[in-house]
Amino acid sequence: TTANPVSDCLFCKILAGEVPATVVRETDRTLAFRDINPQAPTHVLVIPKEHHPNAAALAAADPELTAYLLRECGEVARAEGVADSGYRIVFNTGSGAGQTVFHVHAHVLGGRGFGWPPG
Numbered sequence: 851t852t853a854n855p856v857s858d859c860l861f862c863k864i865l866a867g868e869v870p871a872t873v874v875r876e877t878d879r880t881l882a883f884r885d886i887n888p889q890a891p892t893h894v895l896v897i898p899k900e901h902h903p904n905a906a907a908l909a910a911a912d913p914e915l916t917a918y919l920l921r922e923c924g925e926v927a928r929a930e931g932v933a934d935s936g937y938r939i940v941f942n943t944g945s946g947a948g949q950t951v952f953h954v955h956a957h958v959l960g961g962r963g964f965g966w967p968p969g
């Protein structure tokens with residue numbers, strides 16, 4: 851559940867159990883689940899259980915939770931077996947950058963190579 855749920859937020863609905871998700875890891879402060887449209891062999895979304903619209907807003911509101919979320923991304927990568935080969939943590943921020951769900955989420959992508967710049 852979420853302390854501050856937003857009624858039209860898809861990820862608040864996942865946290866509330868109203869929309870199903872394939873959960874890979876859960877803590878008291880975060881949930882990690884598989885992206886429905888994976889862009890890599892490992893593609894997990896890691897979200898805080900508090901609603902914040904994007905990474906910058908989360909960092910401004912709660913730096914400690916931001917650090918916790920990043921640490922959880924590392925734990926997911928380790929559990930998925932991509933920590934050693936390398937992985938990418940992405941926070942799309944704003945619709946122009948491809949953000950479509952305005953509940954902050956880290957994409958943890960791994961299991962293949964990645965180009966730079968990302969395109």
Ligand code: 5GP
Nearest residue numbers: 871872883884885886887942948949950951
């Ligand atoms: P964004 O584009 O906002 O950075 O990322 C949103 C992500 O959420 C996309 O990669 C999209 O595939 C994923 N997504 C959208 N709807 C659902 C859903 O209902 N369940 C899950 N697990 N992922 C979703």
Ligand code: ZN
Nearest residue numbers: 859862901953
């Ligand atoms: Zn939300």
